[in-house]
Amino acid sequence: MDNKTFEQGPIRPPNEARSLLLRFTRNCPWNQCLFCPVYKKSKFSLRSVDEIKQDIQTARDIADDIKALSWSLGEAGRVTDKVISHIFNSANYSDAYRSIAVWMYYGTGACFLQDADNLVMKTSDLVEALKFLREKFPEITRITSYTRSRTIIRKSVESLKKIKEAGLDRIHVGLESGSNRVLKLMKKGVTAEQHIEAGKRVIEAGMELSEYVMPGLGGQEMWKEHAIETARVLNEINPHFIRIRSLRVPDRVPLSRLVKEGKFTLQTDDMIAEELKLFIENLKGITSIITSDHIMNLLEEVEGKLPEDKQKMLDVIRRYQELPEEQRLIYRVGRRGGAYRSIDDLERDPVTYGKIKGLVQNIMETQGKEGVEKFISDMVDRYI
Numbered sequence: 001m002d003n004k005t006f007e008q009g010p011i012r013p014p015n016e017a018r019s020l021l022l023r024f025t026r027n028c029p030w031n032q033c034l035f036c037p038v039y040k041k042s043k044f045s046l047r048s049v050d051e052i053k054q055d056i057q058t059a060r061d062i063a064d065d066i067k068a069l070s071w072s073l074g075e076a077g078r079v080t081d082k083v084i085s086h087i088f089n090s091a092n093y094s095d096a097y098r099s100i101a102v103w104m105y106y107g108t109g110a111c112f113l114q115d116a117d118n119l120v121m122k123t124s125d126l127v128e129a130l131k132f133l134r135e136k137f138p139e140i141t142r143i144t145s146y147t148r149s150r151t152i153i154r155k156s157v158e159s160l161k162k163i164k165e166a167g168l169d170r171i172h173v174g175l176e177s178g179s180n181r182v183l184k185l186m187k188k189g190v191t192a193e194q195h196i197e198a199g200k201r202v203i204e205a206g207m208e209l210s211e212y213v214m215p216g217l218g219g220q221e222m223w224k225e226h227a228i229e230t231a232r233v234l235n236e237i238n239p240h241f242i243r244i245r246s247l248r249v250p251d252r253v254p255l256s257r258l259v260k261e262g263k264f265t266l267q268t269d270d271m272i273a274e275e276l277k278l279f280i281e282n283l284k285g286i287t288s289i290i291t292s293d294h295i296m297n298l299l300e301e302v303e304g305k306l307p308e309d310k311q312k313m314l315d316v317i318r319r320y321q322e323l324p325e326e327q328r329l330i331y332r333v334g335r336r337g338g339a340y341r342s343i344d345d346l347e348r349d350p351v352t353y354g355k356i357k358g359l360v361q362n363i364m365e366t367q368g369k370e371g372v373e374k375f376i377s378d379m380v381d382r383y384i
Contacts, residue, residue: 004062005096006055007047009114011038013172013210013243014293016112016144020103020137022059024052024129028116030148032187034255035176035217035247039116046121052129060136062100079104109141119147119171123159130166144170144210149190149198160205170208172243173198178233179225182218185264186255192233199237209239215272215279216247220265223275231282238286244303246272246296250381269298269332269376270321276302277317280310296380298335301342319343329372330356336379 007023027042066087067077075083079101087093087101111133118126134140145168152160152173177183178192202209211234218226234242249255249266258264267275276299280290283306290313292303301316303309320343323331327346334340334356346353363371 004058005094006058012112018106018108019110019112021112023114024118025115029120030189034186037253049125049128053132056133056136062097066101111140111143113145117147117151118145119151127162127166134167142169143167146172149195152198157201157204164206171202172210175211176214177217177226178230182226195233196236210241211239212243212245214245214247215276216267227275227279228282231279239288242288242290244292244297248296248380273317280313329360332376336376
C-alpha cells in the first residue's frame with residue numbers, strides 16, 4: 001500500500017468540489033459566529049511554511065505517481081475512467097491518492113486553500129508558500145482561499161498585491177449581512193464598514209472577490225433591515241461574485257439556543273423568498289454574478305449577471321410565490337430531497353410529482369402541517 005498523504009480540512013465551497021484541496025491553516029481563528037457549525041470544538045493553529053511545502057511536495061509526488069500508473073495502464077498519462085476505477089477499487093491507495101486522482105480527472109486547474117482564514121498568515125510566509133505551490137503545480141490556473149474582512153483590513157493593499165502576484169487569484173469572504181445589528185447579534189466580529197473597506201482592498205489588489213450572503217440571518221425581527229443593508233454594502237463593494245447561502249439552524253449550531261429561548265424567530269421558506277426578492281430589488285449599479293449553488297437554497301434558479309439578469313431572478317421568485325400552497329409544499333419537499341432543481345421540474349416528471357404529493361398528503365393526515373415542516377427541516381439539515 002502507498003501511504004503518501006497530506007492534510008485536508010473539513011470543508012470547502014460547493015464550487016470547489018473539483019479543486020485540489022490543500023490545508024494552509026487549521027480551523028478558524030475567530031470561531032464565534034452563532035450560525036456556524038464548523039470548527040466549534042477545534043482550536044485554530046498556523047502551519048509552518050515547511051509543513052505546507054511538504055504537503056505540496058507530497059501532492060506533487062502523488063500526481064506524478066498517478067501519471068506513471070496511467071502510462072502502465074496504457075492510458076498515456078491521462079487520468080481516465082480506467083485509471084480512476086483502478087485507484088478507487090484498490091485498497092492500495094490512500095484517500096490522498098483518490099483526492100488527487102479526482103482533481104486530475106476533471107482537469108479544472110483549480111486549487112482551494114483550506115481552512116477558514118489563510119490571510120491571517122504573515123504575508124511573507126503566505127507568499128513563499130504560494131510561490132512554491134505555483135512552482136510545483138504549473139498546471140494550476142486558479143488558487144482560491146477563504147478569509148475574513150477583519151483579517152483583510154489588517155493588510156495593506158501593497159501586501160495584498162504581493163499575495164496576488166505570488167499566485168492567489170480569488171478570495172471568498174463570509175459577508176453574511178450588511179446590517180450592523182445582525183452582525184453584532186451573530187457575533188460576526190466585523191462591521192458593515194469594515195466589510196466594505198475589505199472588499200474594496202481585495203479588488204484594488206487585483207484579486208477576484210466572492211462574497212457570501214445569508215438570507216434568513218435577520219430572523220423575522222430584522223429581515224427587512226438585513227436584506228436592504230446587505231444590498232447596500234454589496235453596492236459599495238461591487239464584488240465579482242455574490243453567493244447565496246440560506247440560514248439553517250440545526251441543534252448543534254449556537255444560534256439554536258436563541259431560537260429555543262424565543263430571542264430569534266426563524267424565517268419560513270416563503271418569508272425567505274420575500275426577503276430574497278427585497279434583497280435583489282435593492283442591488284443597484286453593480287456588475288456582480290449571483291450564484292445559488294447550494295441545496296440549502298430553495299430557489300437555485302435565482303442566479304445570473306447583474307444588471308441584465310435582475311428581472312429574470314425576480315421572475316423566478318414571483319413564479320414560486322404565485323404557486324398554490326400545496327404546490328409550494330410539493331416543490332419544497334422535492335427540492336430538499338434532491339428531486340427538484342427548478343420550479344419547472346414540477347411539471348417535467350408526473351410520476352415523481354405524484355409520489356411527492358402522496359408523501360405530503362400522508363404526513364399532513366398523520367402529523368399535520370407541523371409534521372411536513374419538520375420533515376423538510378430534517379432533510380435540509382442533513383447537508384450542513
